[in-house]
Amino acid sequence: MSPLYDNGLPQPGGYRDVDVRQLAAEGPPGPHLVDVREPVELDGILGRLVGIRPAPLATVREAAALWPRDAEVVLICRSGSRSARAAKQLVELGFTRVMNLRGGMLAWNEAVLPVVRLTREALPTLSQVRDTLRSRLHGLRIPAVEALPIAPSRAELGALLDTLRDSPPQGLEDTAGFERTLREVRDLLAVASEGGTAR
The missing domain is CATH 3.40.250.10 (Rhodanese-like domain)
Incomplete structure (x- = not known):
């Protein structure tokens, strides 16, 4: 053992x-x-x-x-x-x-530990994760999403996703779609690289 x-x-x-x-x-x-x-x-x-x-x-x-x-x-x-x-x-x-x-x-x-991935897609950068979050939530006009810097940190993106999960925007019509978006962006954030090149 x-x-x-x-x-x-x-x-x-x-x-x-x-x-x-x-x-x-x-x-x-x-x-x-x-x-x-x-x-x-x-x-x-x-x-x-x-x-x-x-x-x-x-x-x-x-x-x-x-x-x-x-x-x-x-x-x-x-x-x-x-x-x-x-x-x-x-x-x-x-x-x-x-x-x-x-x-x-x-x-x-x-933790950047080894994984087996069947997808051949390039992994995103943090800026691409930010862009994905902005485009998916564009119609909701959430100030904190729009205010993300050009080069956000992993911590900034993670904290924003946590805030959105814990306090969804008022008047949200598609709650399931919103939660699915947060989940998908969290997955992208987990695999994203810090800098300008994908890992």
């Missing part, structure tokens, strides 16, 4: 949270990596980790029937939310060394 589980942060659901850098430092053979995102997400811009087992959240209980209960399992999703729910399910099934990747693939990408 690796020290990954032992060094994880215990959670009330009986599993442990592990940081992306802790997982990245883990050598072979390592824990079972189970990605609970939907198949289309695995092929998206956030990519996937090498060696994952795909098991969408709705199928985790069924897939886990074939796994040893004492195996070290790290559950992964986009942000760490769905994988936390899956981790709780595995604990309920009797698994004893269950971990959740804190921050999910967003945190993994923000």
Whole structure:
């Protein structure tokens, strides 16, 4: 067994949270990596980790029937939310060394750790993320979006996305579309480069 589980942060659901850098430092053979995102997400811009087992959240209980209960399992999703729910399910099934990747693939990408991406599209710069946010929310005339600098920082863009998520504009007609835009721009921000060239 690796020290990954032992060094994880215990959670009330009986599993442990592990940081992306802790997982990245883990050598072979390592824990079972189970990605609970939907198949289309695995092929998206956030990519996937090498060696994952795909098991969408709705199928985790069924897939886990074939796994040893004492195996070290790290559950992964986009942000760490769905994988936390899956981790709780595995604990309920009797698994004893269950971990959740804190921050999910967003945190993994923000830490500039290696991923497998099937898309051949160039990754955006921070300025391109700003432009995407402005164009997607143009009709809403949100002053904070329009006031973003030409070369925004990752922190400025992240804080603005958090503010918009927590306090959507008044009179919003398409709430689902607005939330989808924030999610898509957050994904772009996670993979964006700081400077003028995409990583």
